[in-house]
Amino acid sequence: MTISSAELQAIAELACLDSDYEDSLSLVLEVNGIIDFVAELRQLDTRQVAPLFHPYELHQRLRDDEMTESNCVEELEQLAPLFEEGFYLVPKVIDSGK
Incomplete structure (x- = not known):
């Protein structure tokens, strides 16, 4: 498979994302190299390998959960440039292209 x-x-x-023609040519080669590498990985026999959730199988000591009452909406409201009726207002960042 290639792109x-x-x-x-x-x-x-x-x-x-912004990209120009020169960037896209080198990026196509890089993405196709990654796709080829993943194809090689898929061919490996991993039936004898135990599943791993994290590369470091360490057990993290956690504290006991304690229920607390925390309502810091008023504090956060003061930090936000635009806050209305309990919502943070942000500028539009995605153009629909229409």
């Missing part, structure tokens, strides 16, 4: 420059450009547009 074309046009497919990569479409993905970049969906992700709202």
Whole structure:
């Protein structure tokens, strides 16, 4: 499986990323290298390998849960530039493209 420059450009547009032609050519090679590497990994026989949730199988000592009452909305409201009716208002960051 490989990805074309046009497919990569479409993905970049969906992700709202800027890219130019020179960047896309090197990125296509890099992405295709990653895809090839993943294909190699998929061919490995891992039936004898135990599942691992984290590379370091350490047990973390946790404190007991304690229920506390914390209502810091008023404090956070003071920090927010725009806060209205319990909601934080933020500028629009995604263009619908229409």
